[in-house]
Amino acid sequence: MIIALWERFVGSVALYVVLIAAIVQLLPGYSLTTALRELANRNWVSGTARLGGVFVTLLSLGCGFALGSGFGGNTVLNSATTVSAGGTSARSAWWQGF
Secondary structure: OHHHHHHHHOOOOOHHHHHHHHHHHHHHHHHHHHHHHHHHOOOHHHHHHHHHHHHHHHHHHHHHHHHHHHHHOOOOOOOOEEEOOOOOEEEOOHHHHO
């Protein structure tokens, strides 16, 4: 519904990108739940292995985000620099770069 409203009032959106992004958000959470359940059932080796896999997945998602925002010129990682009235530059918070 949000995508339909966005396309109607703002512009077109690549539907496959939205679908893949929604699925990728679920992957670490499900694996983390499975890892914690196995650790709770005292399956130490498999729980630890799955937990390591979760951390690798989260690390790869974070690296992909950093590379994507670096190549795309997004200012999420580099905070916006504002110039105050005195002519000195002040770093603003990262969410103000949007």
